[in-house]
Amino acid sequence: MFKKLGVNVLAMSIDSMFVHKMWNDDELSKMVKGGIPFPMLSDAGGRVGKVYGIYDENAGVETRGRFIIDPDGVIQGYEVLTPAVGRNVSETIRQVQAFQLVRKTKGGEATPSGWQPGKKTLKPGINLVGKVWEEWTTDMAFDK
Amino acid sequence: MSEELSVGCARPTGGPVGEEAGPKEQTEKIVEEKRMVMVGQKAPDFEAPGYHNGKFISMKLSENLGKWTLLCFYPGDFTFV
Known part of the structure; x- marks a missing residue:
């Protein structure tokens, strides 16, 4: 769906790229045929997460922050959740479609x-x- | 004695216990300016290593300029949600 909308998805956590590989190969590839289709990036120490304001210093991890960035590199929207509640992907798709319409017009x-x-x-x-x-x-x- | 951890959705972490080590006379703490990024402003660029399509890669956020980008942070691999 994101590909259809022309959206590049990037995932990021404090895990190393080696752990990303193991998680994808051992578990996620069993949920998603062919494995995760987008890059899984590593942010050791949460340095990027701190800049984005979603790094939890006490837990040493990043929270569930999601940023919609337009083709000019401008942040159009974000959502941040604590770990136990997952995202609503349909709502993210709806927001992307709305931002794309506004930009187009x-x-x-x-x-x-x-x-x-x-x-x-x-x-x-x-x-x-x-x-x-x-x-x-x-x-x-x-x-x- | 160690105790068994029950696992939840937060990734378990540890930390130093007891008295803080190191010099105590440190009085002034450097206050870092912490601000959340704002909508309508440029997304801070970064470069990060990663894993994609069976390969280890290094990617800059700015490589995605010209396309819409969805940047998703999450608490950690092998967590549950």
Whole structure:
């Protein structure tokens, strides 16, 4: 899916590349046919994680930080979770699709709360001031 | 006596116990400026070793410029979630 969207995925933890190899070869390749398709990067000492603000000094590990970076290298969004709760990949895909649409329209369209591909966008401008209620209703915030 | 660890989703770590070793007269602690990166700002570039498609590699984040990139940190290999 990410490949289809033209997104490069990078995974990073404090583990060495040797441990990455063993985890991929011994376990993950049993979940994902052919193994992990994206680079698994090593951040010994959490130096990169510290710069991104997601390194947990006490535990000595990185938290579940996820950053969406646009083609210009600008961070468009991030999410950080503590270790025991996994990510919602569908929501990440939705956000990427929303950011891609906004970029494609050069900001001419914005995606309101609850937007999914195919749903209505908003066109910010003087004519929309005070008129969002005509374009968007609260039930549109929820998946249907 | 060592005790058995029960494993959870956090990666177990240790650390020094008892009195701190080293000089005690250190009074001034260097306060590092810590800031979370911001949306709308450039992602800090880095270079890191890694594993990809059966090979060990070295990659810079900036190699991905021109494409959307999803950078995912996680607590550790062989953890559960």
